[in-house]
Amino acid sequence: MKDVEKVYRxxxxxxxxHIGKMQRLLRQPSVSQTGEGMEEIVVLLKEWLEELGCxxxxxxxxxxxxxIVYGEYDAGAEKxxxxxxxxxxxxVEERLWEVPPFEARLVERLPFKKVVMCRGATNTKGxxxxxLNALESIQQAAGELPVNVLFVLEGEEEMGSRSMxxxxxRYKDKLSRADxxxxxxxxxxxxxxxxxxxGSEGLVYIELETSGRSWGRGPTEFGVHGAYKRILxxxxxxxxxxxxxLVSDGGNEINVEGWYDxxxxxxxxxxxLLEKGYRESIPAAEVFDPGLIKESMKVRHFKxxxxxxxxxxxxxxxxxxxxxxxIWGGWTGPxxxxxxxxxxxxxxxxxxxxxQSMEGLTRKIREHLDRHGYEDVELRKLAGYSWGLxxxxxxxxxxxxDAFEExxxxxxxxxxxxxxxxxxxxxxxYVFLDEPLSLPIVGGSLxxxxxxxxxxxYYVIEGCDARYGVVHGLAGAEKSMAxxxxxxASR
Amino acid sequence: MKDVEKVYRxxxxxxxxHIGKMQRLLRQPSVSQTGEGMEEIVVLLKEWLEELGCxxxxxxxxxxxxxIVYGEYDAGAEKxxxxxxxxxxxxVEERLWEVPPFEARLVERLPFKKVVMCRGATNTKGxxxxxLNALESIQQAAGELPVNVLFVLEGEEEMGSRSMxxxxxRYKDKLSRADxxxxxxxxxxxxxxxxxxxGSEGLVYIELETSGRSWGRGPTEFGVHGAYKRILxxxxxxxxxxxxxLVSDGGNEINVEGWYDxxxxxxxxxxxLLEKGYRESIPAAEVFDPGLIKESMKVRHFKxxxxxxxxxxxxxxxxxxxxxxxIWGGWTGPxxxxxxxxxxxxxxxxxxxxxQSMEGLTRKIREHLDRHGYEDVELRKLAGYSWGLxxxxxxxxxxxxDAFEExxxxxxxxxxxxxxxxxxxxxxxYVFLDEPLSLPIVGGSLxxxxxxxxxxxYYVIEGCDARYGVVHGLAGAEKSMAxxxxxxASR
Numbered sequence: 001m002k003d004v005e006k007v008y009r010x011x012x013x014x015x016x017x018h019i020g021k022m023q024r025l026l027r028q029p030s031v032s033q034t035g036e037g038m039e040e041i042v043v044l045l046k047e048w049l050e051e052l053g054c055x056x057x058x059x060x061x062x063x064x065x066x067x068i069v070y071g072e073y074d075a076g077a078e079k080x081x082x083x084x085x086x087x088x089x090x091x092v093e094e095r096l097w098e099v100p101p102f103e104a105r106l107v108e109r110l111p112f113k114k115v116v117m118c119r120g121a122t123n124t125k126g127x128x129x130x131x132l133n134a135l136e137s138i139q140q141a142a143g144e145l146p147v148n149v150l151f152v153l154e155g156e157e158e159m160g161s162r163s164m165x166x167x168x169x170r171y172k173d174k175l176s177r178a179d180x181x182x183x184x185x186x187x188x189x190x191x192x193x194x195x196x197x198x199g200s201e202g203l204v205y206i207e208l209e210t211s212g213r214s215w216g217r218g219p220t221e222f223g224v225h226g227a228y229k230r231i232l233x234x235x236x237x238x239x240x241x242x243x244x245x246l247v248s249d250g251g252n253e254i255n256v257e258g259w260y261d262x263x264x265x266x267x268x269x270x271x272x273l274l275e276k277g278y279r280e281s282i283p284a285a286e287v288f289d290p291g292l293i294k295e296s297m298k299v300r301h302f303k304x305x306x307x308x309x310x311x312x313x314x315x316x317x318x319x320x321x322x323x324x325x326x327i328w329g330g331w332t333g334p335x336x337x338x339x340x341x342x343x344x345x346x347x348x349x350x351x352x353x354x355x356q357s358m359e360g361l362t363r364k365i366r367e368h369l370d371r372h373g374y375e376d377v378e379l380r381k382l383a384g385y386s387w388g389l390x391x392x393x394x395x396x397x398x399x400x401x402d403a404f405e406e407x408x409x410x411x412x413x414x415x416x417x418x419x420x421x422x423x424x425x426x427x428x429x430y431v432f433l434d435e436p437l438s439l440p441i442v443g444g445s446l447x448x449x450x451x452x453x454x455x456x457x458y459y460v461i462e463g464c465d466a467r468y469g470v471v472h473g474l475a476g477a478e479k480s481m482a483x484x485x486x487x488x489a490s491r
Numbered sequence: 492m493k494d495v496e497k498v499y500r501x502x503x504x505x506x507x508x509h510i511g512k513m514q515r516l517l518r519q520p521s522v523s524q525t526g527e528g529m530e531e532i533v534v535l536l537k538e539w540l541e542e543l544g545c546x547x548x549x550x551x552x553x554x555x556x557x558x559i560v561y562g563e564y565d566a567g568a569e570k571x572x573x574x575x576x577x578x579x580x581x582x583v584e585e586r587l588w589e590v591p592p593f594e595a596r597l598v599e600r601l602p603f604k605k606v607v608m609c610r611g612a613t614n615t616k617g618x619x620x621x622x623l624n625a626l627e628s629i630q631q632a633a634g635e636l637p638v639n640v641l642f643v644l645e646g647e648e649e650m651g652s653r654s655m656x657x658x659x660x661r662y663k664d665k666l667s668r669a670d671x672x673x674x675x676x677x678x679x680x681x682x683x684x685x686x687x688x689x690g691s692e693g694l695v696y697i698e699l700e701t702s703g704r705s706w707g708r709g710p711t712e713f714g715v716h717g718a719y720k721r722i723l724x725x726x727x728x729x730x731x732x733x734x735x736x737l738v739s740d741g742g743n744e745i746n747v748e749g750w751y752d753x754x755x756x757x758x759x760x761x762x763x764l765l766e767k768g769y770r771e772s773i774p775a776a777e778v779f780d781p782g783l784i785k786e787s788m789k790v791r792h793f794k795x796x797x798x799x800x801x802x803x804x805x806x807x808x809x810x811x812x813x814x815x816x817x818i819w820g821g822w823t824g825p826x827x828x829x830x831x832x833x834x835x836x837x838x839x840x841x842x843x844x845x846x847q848s849m850e851g852l853t854r855k856i857r858e859h860l861d862r863h864g865y866e867d868v869e870l871r872k873l874a875g876y877s878w879g880l881x882x883x884x885x886x887x888x889x890x891x892x893d894a895f896e897e898x899x900x901x902x903x904x905x906x907x908x909x910x911x912x913x914x915x916x917x918x919x920x921y922v923f924l925d926e927p928l929s930l931p932i933v934g935g936s937l938x939x940x941x942x943x944x945x946x947x948x949y950y951v952i953e954g955c956d957a958r959y960g961v962v963h964g965l966a967g968a969e970k971s972m973a974x975x976x977x978x979x980a981s982r
Contacts (some may be wrong), residue, residue: 033826097655159827201718205827217741221585221789225944226840228694229742229795229812231784231803236815236911237734237742246736250708251720293722298712301721321720324727325830330817335524336650336696336874337581338840339944347822348715349829383827400930425719453716453830458970482897487608 003142004486010141011134011478013196017104019116019474021452022129023050023342026104030125032142032159037065041087043127045069045153046133052139055345058329062163066155070171072340075145079489081396082150082181082432082439085128086157090208098280106461111190111232114462114473115449117300122449124185126459127477128153130182130447134478145488154428156244160205160383161428175439180200180396180488183430184481187404187411190296190448192288192468194411197401198392202352202427204362205325205385210239211343214376219342223330226338236329239344242374246365247322252303254369256324256361264355265318270415274313278392279401282412287468292453293384296450317414321351351426358384361400388429394440399488402471403480406487409446410468447477495504495632495977501632502625502969509628510597510607510952510965512539513620517595517609517926521616523579524651532578536644539623543643543771550815551662553654557646561662564626566636570980572887573641573672573923573930576619577648580611587946597753597952605941605953605964611938615676617950618968619644621672621676621938625969629976637980641669645919651696651874652919659922666930668942671924671979673885674934675972677950678895680904681787681939683959684778685902687891688934689883691920695853695875696816701730702834705867714821717829720872727820730835733865735857738813743794745813747852748860755846756809765804769883770892771906772904808905812842838873849875849964879920885931890979894971897978899958900937936975938968 001009011018028044029037042059050069059067066088092101099105104118116126127177138145152175156163168175187194212220218233254260266274277283290308293299306312329344331337344457352361362381367378390397392413406413432439448471449459463473470476492500502509519535520528532548540548540562550558558577576912590596595609607617643666647654659666678685685785687971703711738745745751757765768774779800784790796805822828822834825963853872860868881888883904895902923930939951939962954964961967 091822091824091826094617121798128728203829205829217792219788219790221536222945224788226814226816227812227842229814229840230810230842231797231806232788232790233792233794234742234815235819237738240731240734240815240818241739241741243728243731247728250732251725293719296709297715297723299710299723299948301708301724303724306722319721321718323720323829323831324715324725324731324821325717326821326823326832327727327731327826327835327941328735328819328823329581329817331821332817333582335582336838336840337524337816337944338696338814341817344818347827349720349827351718351721389922391556422709453828454713 004483006141007138007482008479010137011475014137015475018133018478021133022126022474023104023116024117025119025125025129027102029102030088030089030120031093032066032155038155042069042155045087049151052135053130060167062154062156064162065159068104068153068167068240069153069157071151073145073149075148077145077489078375080148080178081485082152082175082178083131083489084181084183085153086124087128087153088155088158090158090453091125092119093352093455098456100401109458111464112462113460113464115460117456117458121457121459122186123452126449127184127186127445127447130474130477130483134481135378137478138482146486150175157427160203160266161385162383164428164431168437172436173436174368178439178477180394181439181441182396182484183427183441184445185443186447186449186477188448188471189292189442189445190417190466190471191289191292192364192466192471194404194409194444194446195414196411197398198390198397198413200385200388200426202356202358202385202387203348203357203426204352205382206348206350206362207345207380207382207395208348209343209345209378209380210235210242213342214378219340221342223339223341226340227283228340232340234340236341236344239329242369242377243346245372246368251322251324256364258364259320259361259439261354262357262360263320263353265353266314266415271390271414278413280405284412284414285310285313287412318353320353323349324386325349335364352387352407354387354389358386366472369375385426385428386430387417388441390429390433390441394442395491396440399491400442400444400484402487403483406483407480408469409477445477446472447474495974497632498629499970500568501628502966504701505628506966509969510518511626512610512624513617513965514595514607516620517607518593518613520593521579521611522582522645523557523646524582529579529646533558533560533646535595536578540642541826543623543626553647555653555658556650558644559654559658560644562642564576564636564640565858565878566639568636568638568980571639571641571669572976572979573643573669574622574642575672575674578644579646579649580614580616580620581649581944583610584946589947590796595967600949602955603951604955606949606951608947608949611679612948612949612950614943617678617940618675618936618938620966621968622972625972628969629973637977641666648918652876655919655922656963659928663927666928668953671885672930672932673887673975674932675936676934677938677968678935679937679939679962681957682780683901683962684958685895685900685935685937686905687888687902689881689888691876691879691918693849693878695841695843695849695877695884696873697839697853698836698871698873699839700836700869701726701733704833705869710831712833713742714830715833716831719843720831723831725831727776727832727835730820730837733868734837736863742813742815745811745856750811750852751854752846753846753851754844756844757805757906764883764904764906769904771896772902774800774907775869775903776804778903778967792870801944805815809844811844813849814840814841817826825921836882844878845878845879849877879924879932881924881932883919886982887931887933887979890982891933891935891975893972893978897974898937898967898971899960903968937963937971938965
């Protein structure tokens with residue numbers, strides 16, 4: 001029996017224990033934005049890397065918020081892979097969950113007999129645990145890993161990975177030994193089609209705040225009785241007016257001057273990949289099913305009443321957006337407190353594409369505000385990544401296609417910036433792709449999860465048959481991760 | 492010694508115990524919008540009315556939220572006064588208070604040696620307690636009250652007094668025995684000038700809500716990952732756009748069609764009173780000091796950069812306003828959750844004047860929304876009063892001027908709809924003024940408080956000299972209430 005087959009059997013034979021190890025990780029809350037459970041999960045991860053036999057394991061002190069768990073595993077192999085992972089998750093809104101959000105309960109969610117429902121299940125503690133389980137099975141069934149591994153597990157992904165660039169700079173000598181970067185995440189949608197992740201869109205997250213204090217008008221220090229609106233200006237209404245200058249058509253058009261100027265996608269290569277595919281992949285344009293999005297997100301219409309799948313797909317991959325994530329100010333409790341607030345704040349995540357830049361867009365927003373007389377409105381940048389462009393012919397990517405083909409899994413390749421994988425996160429691919437590392441990257445595996453950032457997030461434990469073949473559960477996910485490493489080692 | 496002088500001495504001799512009784516009432520939280528302490532305060536008030544010797548005391552079951560404490564005191568007198576009071580208060584924002592907001596702490600607040608700082612201190616549990624103290628001193632020093640009293644103490648004033656009209660209808664036979672209505676509240680500003688309250692502006696409080704569910708676009712049931720803004724409409728941006736159609740110039744111009752049509756103030760009589768005054772009053776236009784508002788509310792500019800006191804006063808008294816009291820939706824916690832919300836809600840208190848009507852304005856807002864394509868935006872009316880127009884020559888009002896003049900207190904009479912007394916609430920004057928009761932009303936007394944609805948609300952216990960004479964403390968307030976009742980009895 002070949003090594004890799006022993007590994008697959010070991011995974012099958014030990015799947016119950018693997019589920020347990022994954023649940024242990026999921027049950028430990030790790031909400032970077034509130035700090036809940038962050039210290040505890042770092043301890044858990046360090047223990048796990050030590051058990052795997054890493055020669056070096058450290059929690060690297062972050063420049064900003066939370067440590068990067070860094071580990072080195074030397075298999076004496078020719079090739080080295082960086083496994084990138086994120087151990088932090090988004091906050092939860094308890095009352096909208098069908099199960100306690102950190103219980104990692106195994107439930108039926110048709111068509112799946114068994115999923116684990118938990119914040120972080122698919123994004124991305126579930127797949128990260130699967131990769132660690134896979135490595136353990138390789139060690140125990142085959143004796144040694146086919147590649148050396150450097151683990152880079154960060155705890156600030158949901159806050160914009162601000163400590164990552166500095167970490168890469170400080171660890172560049174160690175990290176540059178690698179031949180490629182792998183991000184374990186479920187690639188299959190609920191039809192069974194897999195989509196490897198070859199890059200990342202750009203993301204910048206800002207807050208805008210209008211206050212009497214900085215405006216110098218209306219109540220400047222505290223909110224006052226609402227009846228004074230008769231003679232006082234309102235910072236709250238000013239915030240609404242300011243926001244209404246930024247976009248139109250319900251946020252579908254961005255009115256910031258020069259916003260769209262630097263967009264350089266799609267390229268001819270992007271379009272070719274989209275329309276013709278590569279290797280055995282199904283062209284993305286052929287398989288894109290807007291109905292899946294409608295169904296999973298309870299959506300009846302797309303913006304502009306788009307109905308052509310190709311147009312929707314193109315917007316999903318290549319367009320830029322200026323979202324209103326949240327807004328608050330004044331009296332937000334029950335009843336009828338009459339109140340003239342001194343401040344309103346809103347949150348905005350902005351998605352951008354090559355060759356727009358984070359600094360350029362932030363500057364253009366500032367200039368827009370100033371030009372429209374809102375010099376006093378505060379713009380706070382909370383987080384941001386640049387976009388990252390992998391190449392669909394890189395060896396790490398080819399090794400993942402090898403794994404998909406080995407398991408008969410149909411796959412479709414989005415153009416690199418189309419990292420937006422329906423339920424996978426933007427991620428700091430650029431820190432690996434750009435100088436000084438210039439490493440190829442890929443993300444993906446068999447397996448499926450959904451509802452990242454939403455209530456009832458889940459990751460499939462027991463798969464089922466679907467339109468494009470099997471939607472794999474945890475065992476399939478782990479096997480494909482092992483397969484990827486063997487294929488990469490032999491390329 | 493005349494009866495009334497014995498009463499004044501009794502008040503002075505018992506002021507410490509009167510302070511204690513007032514603190515007992517203030518320390519009992521009574522937040523109608525959350526329900527905190529509402530049952531307990533009803534018990535306290537019933538006990539107090541029973542101690543005063545009311546023949547009938549009942550907590551009248553409300554149509555909407557909280558009981559009306561009703562009491563009848565028969566002094567065998569010729570005249571009968573309804574004492575209207577409100578026992579509910581606004582919610583508090585703990586962290587902005589210098590003292591615990593329900594401790595009723597006695598503190599120095601220059602120029603006042605002693606104030607009681609507490610939610611409800613001035614609006615209006617403090618003055619209500621003062622009136623009950625005054626009645627007790629009359630009984631103990633003079634033997635009997637000069638008037639019969641009907642107590643109408645409601646617990647929904649801060650929620651729009653919704654149960655009051657039905658109560659008046661059911662109790663009209665009892666209430667119509669009265670010759671006038673009195674609302675105990677501090678009339679003096681910090682310069683020592685008193686302003687009797689002769690009516691009330693109109694108030695309507697609404698919520699507006701934009702949701703994917705009712706719009707049928709964007710995420711319809713729950714918020715989704717913020718990256719989907721690329722292909723989905725945003726109910727949150729739609730709410731901002733909808734709000735921005737309602738007003739312009741930072742909320743200073745109301746764009747709702749026909750909004751200003753029915754305004755019939757100021758009348759010639761209003762202008763005459765404003766400019767020339769009545770009896771010994773100082774004309775309102777002469778004494779209005781915008782600097783006081785600026786100082787107490789930390790305001791540097793009025794809307795439109797108004798600087799003429801007459802113009803500011805006119806806007807304060809006769810203008811209508813559409814305020815943005817609060818707004819919320821989406822992710823409002825810390826950090827960078829990327830989220831496309833399914834719903835945003837905002838709260839609005841609207842002040843209106845004769846002959847605008849609550850029903851008319853609410854209908855015009857609805858029509859505006861419909862006409863601008865926002866048929867799906869939900870408009871919820873939470874509360875509302877009509878305006879109430881007292882007459883400045885009514886006997887109850889004359890009796891209050893008598894009391895002011897007796898104590899050498901300078902006063903200024905705003906036109907009736909100018910009930911907006913710098914720190915006093917809108918109140919349901921209309922339920923007494925209108926059919927079926929058609930009773931004259933007045934509100935006021937010596938004494939001063941400020942910061943109603945704001946942190947560190949206070950009511951003066953020990954007064955001081957000021958520009959227009961003495962700013963009276965609690966003893967002066969109580970004496971003026973007793974004086975008012977004697978003057979009213981003898982008119």
